[in-house]
Amino acid sequence: MTPRTRTVRAGYRCAECGHRTGQWVGRCPACQAWGSLEESAPEAPAPRGRVVAAGAPSAPARRISDVELDSARARPTGVSELDRVLGGGLVPGAVVLLAGEPGVGKSTLLLEVAARAPGRVLYVTGEESAGQVRLRAERTNALRDELYLAAESDLGSIVGHIDALRPDLLIVDSIQTMSTATADGAPGGVTQTRAVTVALTGLAKERGLPVVLVGHVTKDGGIAGPRVLEHLVDVVLSFEGDKHSTLRMVRGVKNRFGPADEVGCFELRDSGIVGMPDPSGLFLDRFDGPPVPGTAVTVVLDGRRPLPAELQALVTGKDIPSPRRAVSGLDNARVAMLLAVLEKRAGVRLHDAEVYAATVGGMRVVEPAADLALALAITSAKRDVALPADVVVLGEIGLAGEVRRVAGVDRRLAEAFRLGFTHALVPPDSGTGPAGMKITEVRDIGAVLDAVR
Structure with missing residues (x-):
């Protein structure tokens, strides 16, 4: 009996996420991108009921205890903060996707890696000429004999360079500029980007060659191109930073070889990019003078790393019809909620005054553990009462005005004590804290100022 086949008619495919649909629509149903659907050829009929013939395995199955680990151990890149995020370094055959906004410093960071990584490094650039990369290398002191540059955008040429040089590390900047003659479409499209990534991933696994791919991001902050790239690679890193600040952060989004919630801190300077094992100085600037009303310090957990954060608030004016x-650096909706809680539960009059709230050092604070510190900063600014300089504040605030517990209190308090804070306001049942630190438990937002006087 002839096996039945499934007929797949021609349809449309989204250039952003790869979603397929039978008819054209103005907006992709999957990723909500406008005007991204392109007509695609029909897929080959898929037979039903056919049994797959058994083939010869490439290697016999082994006990898991007999599998060697030498080929899967991470090797340091020479940049300690990047190694922290990667889980110790680059694993042979691993494919890493580093994504970030234009101008944030991706190429500068990878050029630093290329200059410090052991062995021979091949740096392929599709966006700049070799001369432009050489100028940046001179400025950042990243020149070395084992670093090779290739200004290529064709996959076949890249493979030729790999065969000739036999590098220990391959860096491709960027994946959206690469193309291959075996796939249709323009460079940067879903078909070309997927084909190049699949080919480089297969090459990396076959030769045990670690590969770092640079990727662009969209206006919403997501990785540009098809989402399938994030599934093809082993590690996805997000490179973040404000253009008006020198702080840069590499955040792990996906990691098959280590923790996916780690973060590395860097400072972008004229001479290049420098890792910051202790970035506390960028976020704290309150010990140079007497305490000022409207400031409070908390400790946030960025991944697994405790980071101090100074929150500032300014409350000005009275009887303003439409206050600003x-x-x-904070979440607008969260600040609006805290203002309502303070007015309703703590009796702080804010509805007719202008309120300004910000973080120090360009840090972005979104976790609820900073609620109590922000509420204290706003109340301090309104009442013109400065908090003591040695006080650190932790806690989430509910709509009823209660102070709720937060995760990782021990790590937060240990970091605060290391930085010189000797008094902590914490939620109930948060533990004793480090020896020598005074712990004050706060249950309600209405009695917070009384706890620090």
Whole structure:
């Protein structure tokens, strides 16, 4: 009996996420991108009921205890903060996707890696000429004899360079500029980007060659191109930073070889990019003078790393019909909720005053553990009462005005004590804290100022 086949008619495919649909629509149903659907050829009929014939395995199955680990151990890149995020370094055959906004410093960071990584490194650039990369290398002191440059955008040429040089590390900047003659479409499209990534991934696994791919991001902050790239690679890193600040952060999004919630801190300078094992100085600037009303310090957990954060607030004016609310580095909705809780539960009059709230050092604070510190900063600014300089504040605030517990209190308090804070305001049942630190438990937002006087 002839096996039945499934007929797949021609349809449309989204250039952003690869979603297929039978008819054209203006907006992709999957990723909500406008005008991204392109007509695609029909897929080959898929037979039903056919049994797959057994083939010869490439290698016999082994006990898991007999599998060697030498080929899967991470090797340091020479950049300690990047190694922290990678889980110790680059694993042979691993494919890493580093994504970030234009101008944030991706190429500068990878050029630093290329200059410090052991062995021979091949740096392929599709966006700049070899001369432009050489100028940046001179400025950042990243020149070395084992670093090779190739200004290529064709996959076949890249493979030729790999065969000739036999590098220990391959860096491709960027994956959206690469193309291959075996796939249709323009460079940067879903078909070309997927084909190049699949080919480089197969090459990396076959030769045990670690590969780092640079990727662009969209206006929403997501990785540009098809989402399938994130599934093809082993590690996805997000490179973040404000253009008006020198702080840069590499955040792990996916990691098959280590923790996916780690973060590395860097400072972008004229001479290049420098890792910061202790970035606390960028976020704290309150010990140079007497305490100022409207400031409070908390400790946030960015991944598994405790980081101090100074929150500042300014409350000005009275009886203003339409007061202004301005927020920088904080979540607008969270600040609006805290203002309502303070007015309703703590009796702090804010509805007719202008309120400005911000973080120090360009840090972005979104976790609820900073609620109590922000509420204290706003209340301190309103009442013109400065908090003591040695106080650190932790806690989430609910709509009823209660202070809720937060995760990782021990790590937060240990970091605060290391930085010189000797008094902590914490939620109930948060533990004793480090020896020598005074712990004050706060249950309600209405009695917070009384706890620090």
